[in-house]
Amino acid sequence: MDRFRWCSDDVENYGSTNQDSLYEETVVLQKTGVRLYDGPNRSAFEGGLLKLTTHRILWSDPLALTSSFIALPLAAIISVKVEEGGSSLTVSRTPKLILRLLTVAALQNLLASLPNPPQWIEHWCEGGGGSGSGIDSITFSATAVVSYSKEDYVKLGFPMAGHHEFLQSLNEVLKVKLWTLSYHSDFKLTSKSFGTGGIGAIQRQQAARAVETDRNITEAFDDLNQLMNNASEMVKLSRLLAKKVRDTKGSDLSANEIAELRSAMLSMGVVEVVSGGDDRRSSSSLSGTTFYIRLAHQVSSILFPLLKGQCSNHSTDRLHTSCIDLATAYCRVNRARGMDLISPEDLLRACRYLDKEKLPIRLKGYANGLLVGVFCLLV
Numbered sequence: 001m002d003r004f005r006w007c008s009d010d011v012e013n014y015g016s017t018n019q020d021s022l023y024e025e026t027v028v029l030q031k032t033g034v035r036l037y038d039g040p041n042r043s044a045f046e047g048g049l050l051k052l053t054t055h056r057i058l059w060s061d062p063l064a065l066t067s068s069f070i071a072l073p074l075a076a077i078i079s080v081k082v083e084e085g086g087s088s089l090t091v092s093r094t095p096k097l098i099l100r101l102l103t104v105a106a107l108q109n110l111l112a113s114l115p116n117p118p119q120w121i122e123h124w125c126e127g128g129g130g131s132g133s134g135i136d137s138i139t140f141s142a143t144a145v146v147s148y149s150k151e152d153y154v155k156l157g158f159p160m161a162g163h164h165e166f167l168q169s170l171n172e173v174l175k176v177k178l179w180t181l182s183y184h185s186d187f188k189l190t191s192k193s194f195g196t197g198g199i200g201a202i203q204r205q206q207a208a209r210a211v212e213t214d215r216n217i218t219e220a221f222d223d224l225n226q227l228m229n230n231a232s233e234m235v236k237l238s239r240l241l242a243k244k245v246r247d248t249k250g251s252d253l254s255a256n257e258i259a260e261l262r263s264a265m266l267s268m269g270v271v272e273v274v275s276g277g278d279d280r281r282s283s284s285s286l287s288g289t290t291f292y293i294r295l296a297h298q299v300s301s302i303l304f305p306l307l308k309g310q311c312s313n314h315s316t317d318r319l320h321t322s323c324i325d326l327a328t329a330y331c332r333v334n335r336a337r338g339m340d341l342i343s344p345e346d347l348l349r350a351c352r353y354l355d356k357e358k359l360p361i362r363l364k365g366y367a368n369g370l371l372v373g374v375f376c377l378l379v
Contacts, residue, residue: 001036001149002147003107005072006145007071026054027052028053030051030052031050032048034049035048040151045059052170054176056073078101080167081098094159102218103152103214106210295350298337299347299354307361
């Protein structure tokens with residue numbers, strides 16, 4: 001909710017010509033009885049009038065004595081998702097639209113990068129919108145609805161339905177991005193912005209690139225968080241499945257039952273963990289030299305068939321070397337270990353025990369001491 005700002009102006013066309021008015025803010029759609037959520041938390045803004053304009057989302061209380069309202073620039077929206085409602089015998093859920101937003105800093109960069117800021121920006125920024133202020137002076141004002149919010153999304157609740165119609169109109173407006181074309185005949189850039197070139201143009205380009213970077217990072221971490229949540233659920237499910245089988249069948253499982261369990265886990269996307277030797281404990285339960293020695297044997301058993309296969313494709317020399325770089329080895333070892341992953345440091349330390357344990361592969365470096373991360377197999 002800290003992206004919302006209190007405003008007091010109404011939506012109207014300020015353009016002096018018909019061409020100018022094409023780029024002015026206009027109302028697209030209105031819905032009544034809408035409530036706002038700060039992330040998952042219900043806010044005090046309930047039963048209000050929600051306006052979708054070409055530039056902002058406006059919410060106002062129709063019963064309030066003042067004409068003030070809160071506004072959110074459409075430029076702050078990263079993505080929109082529907083949360084359908086439903087009802088049961090005891091609970092009735094309101095259909096909602098989830099708006100994932102830019103951070104406050106990213107939104108500030110975005111507003112600063114607009115070549116011709118719309119007139120409503122003066123209600124969002126201290127000193128913005130006047131003839132004596134340039135783009136460089138844009139900073140967020142003290143009209144924030146809340147001073148700080150840890151949530152990166154808001155919800156729009158529609159108890160009276162109409163959310164699908166609002167979503168369709170919102171997607172259309174977000175696609176056009178009319179605010180990037182805003183122009184006001186009475187809102188001129190001063191000499192501080194240096195016209196369309198020079199330092200002012202460079203600063204706007206840098207701000208635009210920063211906004212795009214922030215948006216990409218936010219989307220990437222959003223996808224990563226969802227992937228991690230799904231992976232955590234799969235791990236819990238696989239452990240529960242294995243426990244159920246052990247509790248039902250006991251510790252003695254037949255080969256067919258083990259194969260069936262592995263097949264079921266693979267069908268769910270859970271790769272079987274490669275165990276080190278006869279000890280079936282997790283690698284996290286081991287420590288010190290013992291862990292790295294067992295890991296070295298495991299690395300050797302995983303990579304040996306691959307390197308041996310490479311050697312068989314070459315001519316039969318008395319001494320031949322087949323190599324694999326550390327990065328590829330790291331990926332293959334972790335792929336074989338499934339969910340019991342190791343760090344690159346663990347792999348490197350384990351490789352130092354390959355020679356001591358007289359294993360068929362070695363870690364090799366150059367004579368000048370530079371470790372290049374190459375595995376060599378002597379045949």
